[in-house]
Structure formats: structure tokens, C-alpha cells
Amino acid sequence: MNIKELIRDIPDFPKPGIIFKDITPLLANSEALVYVADQLAELIPTNAKVDKVIGIEARGFILGGMIAQRLGAGFVPVRKKGKLPSDTYSKSYGLEYGEDVLEIHQDAIKKGERILIHDDVLATGGTAKAVCELVEQLGGEIVQCNFIMELSFLNGKDKLDYPIASVLQY
Ligand SMILES: O=P(O)(O)OC[C@H]1O[C@H](OP(=O)(O)OP(=O)(O)O)[C@H](O)[C@@H]1O
Numbered sequence: 337m338n339i340k341e342l343i344r345d346i347p348d349f350p351k352p353g354i355i356f357k358d359i360t361p362l363l364a365n366s367e368a369l370v371y372v373a374d375q376l377a378e379l380i381p382t383n384a385k386v387d388k389v390i391g392i393e394a395r396g397f398i399l400g401g402m403i404a405q406r407l408g409a410g411f412v413p414v415r416k417k418g419k420l421p422s423d424t425y426s427k428s429y430g431l432e433y434g435e436d437v438l439e440i441h442q443d444a445i446k447k448g449e450r451i452l453i454h455d456d457v458l459a460t461g462g463t464a465k466a467v468c469e470l471v472e473q474l475g476g477e478i479v480q481c482n483f484i485m486e487l488s489f490l491n492g493k494d495k496l497d498y499p500i501a502s503v504l505q506y
């Protein structure tokens with residue numbers, strides 16, 4: 337299945353000079369949605385146990401939940417500042433078109449739990465790196481960071497010290 341056809345380039349969004357990869361046509365296609373979730377679950381090495389999948393707000397929630405269901409794992413949301421109701425740890429970070437703060441609940445991960453981090457796009461890697469640091473702070477073991485797509489020309493991989501995998505590369 338050619339899912340690249342269902343990802344469109346939007347120039348100058350959200351800022352001049354950025355070519356935004358819009359996954360909404362892919363999400364709207366029922367066959368493509370199941371296909372990409374299956375592909376993401378298959379990126380994880382066979383026999384690698386995963387206790388929890390982290391999805392990064394907002395686009396990481398959609399496939400993150402579908403991967404968790406496929407792996408029989410729990411789902412943990414990492415959210416933008418001020419959205420999680422209980423006690424949190426926070427990390428500020430920079431991404432391709434700005435900066436922000438991400439948070440995780442302090443009790444979301446137990447020490448030694450095996451974690452898959454999922455997001456839709458790996459661009460500069462700032463977002464994923466911040467999430468890795470939050471997981472490390474809680475004592476989780478990161479099995480893999482996986483993405484629908486990697487924008488290889490931005491070298492996000494170089495920022496991350498864990499196995500990286502993606503369904504599509506640009
Ligand atoms: O590798 P980076 O340069 O850090 O960029 C990748 C991040 O940028 C986008 O999130 P965004 O903050 O736009 O949030 P959204 O999912 O809420 O749209 C994308 O979903 C990743 O989380």
C-alpha cells in the first residue's frame with residue numbers, strides 16, 4: 337500500500353519556510369489507518385516485551401493507542417504543559433518550528449517498565465529527546481522510539497540514544 341500518497345505537503349505551515357507533512361488524509365482512510373498501525377507494531381523486534389506505549393500529544397495519541405492495543409500494552413499520554421491533572425514532571429524543548437513544555441504524570445511509569453515511545457513525525461528530534469528524558473527520570477527502559485515518518489534531512493536520529501524506527505523516510 338502506498339501511504340506516501342496520503343501524506344500531503346503544506347508549504348509555510350505553521351511558519352514561513354516549513355513544509356508541513358499533513359497526515360489527516362491518511363488518518364481518514366480506514367485501510368491506510370489499519371495498515372500503518374500494523375506496520376508500526378511490526379517495527380518492534382519480535383519477542384521485545386513492551387509494558388507501555390507513550391503517545392506524544394497530539395498526533396502521537398492516535399497511532400500510539402492503536403499500537404498499544406496491538407501489543408497488549410498500556411497507553412501513557414505525554415501532554416503539553418497544563419493538561420495533565422495529577423502531579424507531573426516537565427521538560428522544555430525545541431522543535432522544528434518553535435518551543436514548548438511537555439509533561440508526564442509522575443506515577444505513569446514504574447521503574448524498570450519497558451516503554452515504546454511513539455509519535456507521528458521525527459523532525460529535529462527535540463520532542464522525542466525530551467520524552468526520552470522524562471522516561472529516564474521515571475526509571476523506564478526505552479525499547480524503541482517509533483514514528484510514522486522520519487524527516488531524515490533534519491538528523492533527528494543523532495539526538496536520540498535509543499533504537500529508532502519509522503515506516504516512511506523523507
Ligand atoms: O522532531 P521535532 O522537531 O521535535 O518535531 C516533531 C514534533 O512536532 C510535531 O508536534 P507538534 O508540537 O506540532 O504537536 P501536535 O502533534 O499537537 O500537532 C510532531 O507531532 C512531533 O511531536
Ligand SMILES: Nc1ncnc2[nH]cnc12
Pocket residue numbers: 354355356357358431432433457459460
Ligand atoms: N515538517 C513537519 N511536518 C509535520 N510535523 C512536524 N513536526 C515537526 N516538523 C514537522
